[in-house]
Amino acid sequence: MPDVTLTVDGKQITAPAGTLLIEACKAAGIEIPAFCYYPGLSLQAACRMCVVRIEKMPKLATACTTTVAEGMVVQTETPEIVQARKATLQLLLGNHPLDCPVCDAGGECELQDMTFKYGAASSFYAEPKNHREEQQWSPVVYFDRPRCILCYRCVRMCGEGMDVFALGIQNRGSSAVIAPNVPAHLSPDQLAHVDCEQCGMCIDACPVGALTSGTYRYKTRPWEMNHVATVCTHCGDGCKTTLGVRSTSSGAEIVRGDNRDKSGINGDFLCNKGRYAFDFANHEGRITQPLVRKDGTLQPASWEEALSVAGSRLKELRDSRGGAALGVVGSNRITNEEAYLLQKFARTVLGTNNIDHHRTADYVAFAQALAGHADRAASLHDTLKAPAVLVVGGDPTTQAPATAWNLRSNVRQNRARLYLANVEPIKLRRQAKGFLQLAPYGYNALAAYLAGDEAAAAAAAADHAALASFREAVKAEQDLLILIGAELRGAELKRLIEFGLSIPGAKLALLADYVNSRGAADMGLLPDMLPGYTPVGSQSALATEYGAGTQPELTKPGMDLLEIFDAAARGNLAALYVVGSNPVGRLGIDPATLKDTFVVVQEMFLTETAALADVVFPAANLYEKGGSVTNSYGDLQLVSKAGDTAGVRSDFELIVRVADKMGADVRKLVPFGTSTGLRADMGQTRGAQSGEADRHAIWLAANNLEPRLSPFDPFAILDEVQRLVPGYNVLRLQLLSGNDQHLSPATPATVDLSQRRDLVSPSGDSLFTSGTLGRYSSMLGDLQRNQAQQLVQIHTAAD
Amino acid sequence: MSNVANTIFSPELAARFDHLVTLYPVKRSALVPMLLYAQDEIGYVSDAAVSEIAQRLSLEELDVRNVLSYYSMLRTKPAGKYNVQVCTNISCMLRGGYTVLEHCKQQLGIGHKEVTPDGLFSLEEVECIGACCWAPAMQVNYDFHDDLTPEKVDVVLEMYRKGQGKDVK
Numbered sequence: 001m002p003d004v005t006l007t008v009d010g011k012q013i014t015a016p017a018g019t020l021l022i023e024a025c026k027a028a029g030i031e032i033p034a035f036c037y038y039p040g041l042s043l044q045a046a047c048r049m050c051v052v053r054i055e056k057m058p059k060l061a062t063a064c065t066t067t068v069a070e071g072m073v074v075q076t077e078t079p080e081i082v083q084a085r086k087a088t089l090q091l092l093l094g095n096h097p098l099d100c101p102v103c104d105a106g107g108e109c110e111l112q113d114m115t116f117k118y119g120a121a122s123s124f125y126a127e128p129k130n131h132r133e134e135q136q137w138s139p140v141v142y143f144d145r146p147r148c149i150l151c152y153r154c155v156r157m158c159g160e161g162m163d164v165f166a167l168g169i170q171n172r173g174s175s176a177v178i179a180p181n182v183p184a185h186l187s188p189d190q191l192a193h194v195d196c197e198q199c200g201m202c203i204d205a206c207p208v209g210a211l212t213s214g215t216y217r218y219k220t221r222p223w224e225m226n227h228v229a230t231v232c233t234h235c236g237d238g239c240k241t242t243l244g245v246r247s248t249s250s251g252a253e254i255v256r257g258d259n260r261d262k263s264g265i266n267g268d269f270l271c272n273k274g275r276y277a278f279d280f281a282n283h284e285g286r287i288t289q290p291l292v293r294k295d296g297t298l299q300p301a302s303w304e305e306a307l308s309v310a311g312s313r314l315k316e317l318r319d320s321r322g323g324a325a326l327g328v329v330g331s332n333r334i335t336n337e338e339a340y341l342l343q344k345f346a347r348t349v350l351g352t353n354n355i356d357h358h359r360t361a362d363y364v365a366f367a368q369a370l371a372g373h374a375d376r377a378a379s380l381h382d383t384l385k386a387p388a389v390l391v392v393g394g395d396p397t398t399q400a401p402a403t404a405w406n407l408r409s410n411v412r413q414n415r416a417r418l419y420l421a422n423v424e425p426i427k428l429r430r431q432a433k434g435f436l437q438l439a440p441y442g443y444n445a446l447a448a449y450l451a452g453d454e455a456a457a458a459a460a461a462a463d464h465a466a467l468a469s470f471r472e473a474v475k476a477e478q479d480l481l482i483l484i485g486a487e488l489r490g491a492e493l494k495r496l497i498e499f500g501l502s503i504p505g506a507k508l509a510l511l512a513d514y515v516n517s518r519g520a521a522d523m524g525l526l527p528d529m530l531p532g533y534t535p536v537g538s539q540s541a542l543a544t545e546y547g548a549g550t551q552p553e554l555t556k557p558g559m560d561l562l563e564i565f566d567a568a569a570r571g572n573l574a575a576l577y578v579v580g581s582n583p584v585g586r587l588g589i590d591p592a593t594l595k596d597t598f599v600v601v602q603e604m605f606l607t608e609t610a611a612l613a614d615v616v617f618p619a620a621n622l623y624e625k626g627g628s629v630t631n632s633y634g635d636l637q638l639v640s641k642a643g644d645t646a647g648v649r650s651d652f653e654l655i656v657r658v659a660d661k662m663g664a665d666v667r668k669l670v671p672f673g674t675s676t677g678l679r680a681d682m683g684q685t686r687g688a689q690s691g692e693a694d695r696h697a698i699w700l701a702a703n704n705l706e707p708r709l710s711p712f713d714p715f716a717i718l719d720e721v722q723r724l725v726p727g728y729n730v731l732r733l734q735l736l737s738g739n740d741q742h743l744s745p746a747t748p749a750t751v752d753l754s755q756r757r758d759l760v761s762p763s764g765d766s767l768f769t770s771g772t773l774g775r776y777s778s779m780l781g782d783l784q785r786n787q788a789q790q791l792v793q794i795h796t797a798a799d
Numbered sequence: 800m801s802n803v804a805n806t807i808f809s810p811e812l813a814a815r816f817d818h819l820v821t822l823y824p825v826k827r828s829a830l831v832p833m834l835l836y837a838q839d840e841i842g843y844v845s846d847a848a849v850s851e852i853a854q855r856l857s858l859e860e861l862d863v864r865n866v867l868s869y870y871s872m873l874r875t876k877p878a879g880k881y882n883v884q885v886c887t888n889i890s891c892m893l894r895g896g897y898t899v900l901e902h903c904k905q906q907l908g909i910g911h912k913e914v915t916p917d918g919l920f921s922l923e924e925v926e927c928i929g930a931c932c933w934a935p936a937m938q939v940n941y942d943f944h945d946d947l948t949p950e951k952v953d954v955v956l957e958m959y960r961k962g963q964g965k966d967v968k
Binding site: 165166167168169170171172179180181183185186 | 846859860861862864865868869871
């Protein structure tokens with residue numbers, strides 16, 4: 001689009017033709033107020049706040065619906081406009097309750113700001129206000145009718161943005177009201193409700209306090225919280241979230257999750273888990289002191305005692321029975337630094353390759369298949385921009401809501417062509433140009449068919465004509481983005497990726513289930529892979545650096561998750577070290593299996609696994625520590641400490657302390673301090689310029705960072721990750737600025753994928769579950785019950 | 800043959816709806832006429848009607864309710880067999896529209912938007928019904944009665960009570 005030049009408030013600005021005046025002004029730093037306008041959603045022009053004077057136009061015009069034109073002369077703030085806006089506000093305030101002192105939105109309310117700015121404090125209306133009681137539409141969505149200013153943002157957000165259409169507008173004129181999709185007279189409790197995905201985007205979009213959140217309402221005021229930008233701990237999209245934190249007697253409590261600055265990889269979006277499911281931290285079952293098994297029962301113990309018991313026993317078992325008799329299970333929700341440290345601890349201190357985690361997607365095959373193809377791994381950003389997208393397997397709407405949001409936005413705003421191949425008629429088909437219904441278990445056959453194997457057609461889909469035209473359509477695309485669900489693994493995944501690579505400009509991504517599922521695989525929580533998908537036993541910088549893979553017994557892959565428990569059943573597992581994982585519950589392991597195994601668990605709750613442990617360390621969750629995580633796509637982001645629970649420690653600190661108690665050289669494990677930390681220089685080495693050290697220290701303190709003088713500083717190990725792990729050449733400034741950066745695997749293909757055991761087991765989480773963690777979120781529990789009730793209602797209504 | 804299995808409407812109306820959705824470039828354009836015809840047949844727009852109309856137009860039920868609630872002449876509760884609509888807009892008001900309305904209230908024993916216990920009559924105060932030349936006027940179902948006085952109203956009501964009134968659809 002060619003640029004046009006216009007004059008706004010006497011200032012010359014240029015903007016591409018077709019730009020809305022309100023956006024052009026925003027880009028030029030001129031703010032035009034608006035309630036109903038929301039970038040990315042359809043135009044409403046309902047609120048009349050954005051009126052401006054455009055030369056040669058007879059009346060004030062709405063900036064949100066006017067596109068810029070060459071030579072346009074605009075005034076945005078004249079006495080006439082101020083008067084018009086003031087009148088609009090007076091009308092809006094006609095029935096708006098003045099309960100700002102108790103309203104959740106008070107302090108961050110757009111109506112409040114505008115009233116303050118335009119001085120519409122007094123009103124011509126003397127009539128009593130028409131009060132209505134607040135309504136609870138779901139466990140998380142509350143509606144306060146008199147506060148509503150009918151901007152329709154929530155209606156459009158729910159319909160266009162979420163493709164749910166749970167909110168509408170009913171009645172007319174001054175009786176008009178936002179209405180949910182379960183009307184009171186059809187509801188068993190005679191109250192109106194929403195039957196929806198409970199994402200809370202309507203609350204986010206609401207410019208006033210008409211829609212409020214069940215987790216946050218009436219709890220605190222915005223200015224009483226600290227706002228910490230971090231990454232959501234739930235699904236593999238890794239959305240940036242802002243946690244509102246308040247001090248309590250036992251630390252710092254998270255009272256709100258939202259998407260305050262919208263600066264993250266997820267743009268406007270945050271789903272119900274990111275918004276509400278942070279309450280597990282305050283669950284009554286939270287372990288807040290170390291537990292040691294004495295006389296057959298787990299009993300509270302001092303830190304010193306618990307660490308000594310764990311350290312000395314692990315050392316004893318390693319020395320007596322060898323590293324091959326030890327097993328380590330890592331987590332999908334710990335930081336990259338912790339995952340790296342854990343595998344380093346396993347391989348150098350415990351001396352074993354028996355390390356694994358709950359795999360939710362086959363990233364080894366993904367990395368191997370993409371080896372040698374730079375720039376072919378997609379970022380989450382690509383889902384918003386790609387001209388065409390193919391989604392094979394998975395169900396982004398429930399498993400990766402931000403991905404689904406971006407795909408819907410891309411289709412709506414850029415007319416992207418979306419192709420889906422799935423065994424289920426997933427919801428995204430409503431946006432799809434092509435939907436291919438696969439035969440049950442038809443994914444592998446589809447991969448073969450796409451790659452040119454005509455014989456696979458029969459097993460791929462029942463409708464062969466549809467299958468053929470689907471392949472033609474996909475092959476005709478360029479710059480195709482291919483998203484792959486966890487259904488495809490190993491050699492079949494590689495086959496599909498190879499097909500993808502044959503399409504010019506195609507980019508690929510593999511979707512996993514948890515916030516750092518990708519990071520866990522990247523950081524080598526695998527028995528046959530060192531960090532960065534470096535095969536165990538190969539010559540590599542990692543091997544030379546810390547001796548991993550050089551000891552004879554460590555040149556061979558260790559036991560995987562299932563083999564570890566098989567060994568335990570045979571009595572061959574002396575010790576098991578579990579960090580933030582629940583394999584006993586997840587795999588349905590018989591408790592008797594571990595009767596001869598010394599089990600150490602770092603965990604938040606007494607899970608099935610922790611209940612069998614000999615030592616349990618109370619661990620911090622992802623919201624209570626710093627570091628970095630990598631989402632399904634390979635986008636690396638900073639995790640910052642928000643909440644704090646007394647009595648718990650980060651997994652990082654716990655691993656270091658246990659290693660210390662085992663007699664390991666902590667300095668080798670974590671290169672902290674200036675003598676070994678390669679990039680931990682604080683300026684001391686600069687002689688005359690050493691004043692920089694002080695400035696640097698001030699900068700660190702101002703950014704909530706510590707100088708790397710502590711063995712518990714994740715950034716000390718990030719230095720090592722950056723130096724040694726292929727593909728992790730992190731831009732530090734980008735990371736510390738809270739921005740995302742895209743990383744791609746960078747290892748040559750050397751692994752025979754057909755020989756690797758398939759251990760991928762998708763979590764099967766819905767919108768309202770989140771693995772073991774979800775069980776301890778009471779809000780997710782409420783939402784599950786709410787959903788189940790609604791299903792019952794629907795069935796009863798049908799009968 | 801209706802496009803919807805187990806339709807709640809008469810075969811004639813179902814067939815009419817089948818045809819109606821084909822008339823517009825966008826299916827949902829048929830929504831308002833459908834609601835009106837459904838009301839004429841059932842007497843009001845029932846939940847079942849909302850549900851079937853939503854299905855016919857590939858809309859959410861919420862969309863149908865949104866439109867339905869906008870129009871004051873669409874009802875979601877049954878009216879009486881004879882729905883008496885008294886105009887009180889300016890011409891009728893000047894010529895005694897409110898007297899007619901008060902008289903109806905008294906005679907029928909019901910107020911605005913209410914139904915008599917026997918379900919025979921319902922009463923509504925409405926905006927202009929386009930009969931200003933013969934004000935005051937009222938409309939019973941789709942039939943007009945004009946140049947009214949309380950006495951004339953009694954005659955009209957009695958006629959309907961005896962089942963002799965026209966029931967224009």
